[in-house]
Amino acid sequence: MVKLDSEKFLQLMHRVRAGDETAAAELVQHYEPEIRRDIRLRLTNPKLRRVVDSMDISQSVFGNFFVRAVHGEFELDRPEQLMGLLSRMVTNKVIDRHRRETSRKAQYTVDDPVENRNLPGSTPTASAIISGEELLHQFQDRLSSDEREIADLRRNGVPWSEIATTLGQNADALRKQLTRACSRVMTELGF
Numbered sequence: 001m002v003k004l005d006s007e008k009f010l011q012l013m014h015r016v017r018a019g020d021e022t023a024a025a026e027l028v029q030h031y032e033p034e035i036r037r038d039i040r041l042r043l044t045n046p047k048l049r050r051v052v053d054s055m056d057i058s059q060s061v062f063g064n065f066f067v068r069a070v071h072g073e074f075e076l077d078r079p080e081q082l083m084g085l086l087s088r089m090v091t092n093k094v095i096d097r098h099r100r101e102t103s104r105k106a107q108y109t110v111d112d113p114v115e116n117r118n119l120p121g122s123t124p125t126a127s128a129i130i131s132g133e134e135l136l137h138q139f140q141d142r143l144s145s146d147e148r149e150i151a152d153l154r155r156n157g158v159p160w161s162e163i164a165t166t167l168g169q170n171a172d173a174l175r176k177q178l179t180r181a182c183s184r185v186m187t188e189l190g191f
Helices: 006-017 021-042 046-051 054-070 079-104 126-130 133-141 145-155 160-167 171-188
Strands: none
Touching: 006 021, 006 054, 006 079, 021 054, 021 079, 046 079, 054 079, 054 133, 054 171, 145 160, 145 171, 160 171
16 A cells, blocks of 8 residues: 555545545545455454455445544544544444344344345445435434534534634534534434
8 A cells, every 4th residue: 555645645635524526435445455454354253254244344434434524523634543543443343243243143043034134245335325415415414503514614624723713612522512413413324
């Protein structure tokens, strides 16, 4: 993997925050091999590997990242920060999938129809999630007007300190408000 210099990385992240699909595809192309390697290293449980593929988790991680990045939830200045974030997201997804599969193991038998099972490849692709303008509109529609204002400012690259000054509030409180809003809406949308 060719390392992005700081300037190119910042430009790419600015384009991603602006919702540029080409930038999102470029970011996936650049970081996906490393992320999939990380996923394979973490998928150590043979039973989990039978029902979960590294591509499934990769798509889920990138889909989650892009929705949250477009709304300015992340402030990433260096490629290492992005890799650290994506790696933490991978860890959380693998743990979550393990928990779900463990709790689900008695829910179906070998005789159950295939369409009733959660099998690899049954989730939408990352490109479908990324290119889903409808998803972005649904996400924005579920934000309150205050949350949407904060998200719009972040999407335009306004630093938290400036947003706090503009809105007359604490930067950390605003960041937490947006994080909670994004989590709430993502849950409502089924992520």
